[in-house]
Amino acid sequence: MSNQPRHIAIIMDGNGRWAEAQGKSRTYGHERGAESVRAITTYCAAHSDINRLTLYAFSTENWKRPKIEVEFLMKLLERYLKSERATYLEGNIRFEPIGDLSIFSKSLRNVIEDVQKATAHCNSLVQCLALNYGGRDEIVRAANTLCEKGTLTVESLNNALDCPHDVDLLIRTGGDHRLSNFLLWQAAYAELFFTKTLWPEFSTDELESIIKKFKTVERRFGGLN
Ligand code: FPP
Numbered sequence: 001m002s003n004q005p006r007h008i009a010i011i012m013d014g015n016g017r018w019a020e021a022q023g024k025s026r027t028y029g030h031e032r033g034a035e036s037v038r039a040i041t042t043y044c045a046a047h048s049d050i051n052r053l054t055l056y057a058f059s060t061e062n063w064k065r066p067k068i069e070v071e072f073l074m075k076l077l078e079r080y081l082k083s084e085r086a087t088y089l090e091g092n093i094r095f096e097p098i099g100d101l102s103i104f105s106k107s108l109r110n111v112i113e114d115v116q117k118a119t120a121h122c123n124s125l126v127q128c129l130a131l132n133y134g135g136r137d138e139i140v141r142a143a144n145t146l147c148e149k150g151t152l153t154v155e156s157l158n159n160a161l162d163c164p165h166d167v168d169l170l171i172r173t174g175g176d177h178r179l180s181n182f183l184l185w186q187a188a189y190a191e192l193f194f195t196k197t198l199w200p201e202f203s204t205d206e207l208e209s210i211i212k213k214f215k216t217v218e219r220r221f222g223g224l225n
Contacts, residue, residue: 002215005169008044009054009183009190012036013174014198021198027072032200034080038087043204045091045125052126052165054098056182060134074108077131081111088115092124098162099133100141128163135184138162161185169214171207173199189221 012033019029037055044050058073081095088095095115104112112131142160146152158164167183167190175196179187193210195202218225 003168003191003217003219004049005211005214006050007052007054007165007168007186008050008211009056009167009170009187010040011056011170011172011174011180011182012199012202013172013176015200017174018198018200026069027076029200030069030073030076034076036199036202037080038084039204040202040207041093041125041127042087042091043207044127045093048124050125052128054128054130054163054167054183056133056180057129058099058131058133059181060100060132060137061181074105077129078108078111081115085115085118088119088122088127092122094119094122094126096126096128097131098128098138099131100137101131103132130182133162134181135179136181139185158185166190169193169211171195171210173197173202189219191217191219 015029015033016026017029018032019026022028037057040055041053044053057077062073063070087093097112097116101109101112138161139157141162142157143152145160146156149156163183163186165186166188167186170179170183170187170190171193172178173195175194175198177194183190191214193214195206195210197203197206
C-alpha cells in the first residue's frame with residue numbers, strides 16, 4: 001500500500017518576496033498568502049486520506065519583524081478567522097491553534113477560542129494554525145509541565161506537546177531548505193519537500209504533485225523493509 005499523507009505541515013514562505021516582485025508592499029503578499037491558506041485547506045478537507053494540516057502562520061521569532069508588519073499579521077489573522085468561520089463549518093473543518101497564545105490581544109484570543117469551540121465537532125480535517133509557535137518553545141513548555149512529575153519518556157513528552165501528532169509530509173515554499181523551528185519533534189520522520197514557489201503562488205496542483213511523489217517514497221522509520 002502507498003503512503004498516506006495523513007498529517008501535512010507547511011512552512012508558508014515567500015509572501016514578502018512575491019509582493020515585492022510585483023512592486024507591492026509585503027503586507028499585500030500576506031493578504032494573498034491568506035487566500036492560499038484557504039485554497040490549500042479546502043483541498044485537504046476534500047481528500048479523506050489527509051486528516052491534519054498544520055500551517056506555520058506566526059513564529060516565536062516573527063516578533064522581530066517591523067512593528068507595522070507584525071500588527072498587520074495580527075489583524076489579518078483575526079479578520080481571516082472571523083471571515084472564514086462559515087467556511088470551516090461548511091467544510092466540516094476543525095480549527096486548532098498551537099503555540100503560546102497568551103501574548104496575543106484579548107480580541108484575537110477571543111476569536112481563536114470562538115472558532116475553536118464552534119468547530120470542535122468537525123471531522124473532515126483538522127486545520128491547525130501555529131501561532132506564536134516555536135518548536136523549541138513548545139518542547140520547553142511541555143518539559144516544564146512534566147518535570148515535577150518524575151522521569152520523562154518519549155511518550156509522556158510527546159503527549160504534553162501542543163501538537164502530539166507526527167508529521168508525514170513537511171513542505172516548505174519559498175526556496176529555502178530549513179525547518180526554522182517548526183515542528184522539530186514531530187518532523188523526526190517526516191518526508192521533507194522544498195519548492196521554490198512563493199506561498200501566494202503555491203497551488204493545489206503543486207500540492208497534488210508533491211503528494212504523488214510522497215506516495216512513492218519508501219518510509220523505513222530507521223528499520224529495514
Ligand atoms: C512567510 O513569508 C510568511 C509568514 C511569516 C506569515 C505567514 C502568513 C500567511 C501565509 C498569511 C496569513 C495567514 C493566515 C492563516 C490568515 P515571508 O514574509 O517571510 O516572505 P519572504 O521570505 O518573501 O520575506
